[in-house]
Amino acid sequence: MSERAAPFYCPYCGDEDLQPSEEGHGAWECRSCSRAFRLKFLGLLARGATGQSPSASDGGTP
Numbered sequence: 103m104s105e106r107a108a109p110f111y112c113p114y115c116g117d118e119d120l121q122p123s124e125e126g127h128g129a130w131e132c133r134s135c136s137r138a139f140r141l142k143f144l145g146l147l148a149r150g151a152t153g154q155s156p157s158a159s160d161g162g163t164p
Contacts, residue, residue, distance in 0.1 A: 113139060 109130060111118050117134035128141045 109141060112137065 112132035115135040119133040123129035123131045
């Protein structure tokens with residue numbers, strides 16, 4: 103098993119000053135904007151099922 107992947111920047115402010123949170127696995131804190139967030143791996147997408155990315159097939163903007 104490899105080490106967990108770390109986010110490169112905050113999804114809210116874009117700053118790179120992130121620290122792992124004590125809230126548990128996948129939780130991160132941004133020291134710049136004082137926000138906390140959690141990352142979670144949902145699974146692998148099946149290739150060839152529709153030929154489109156999930157955002158394109160659900161009517162989302164490209």
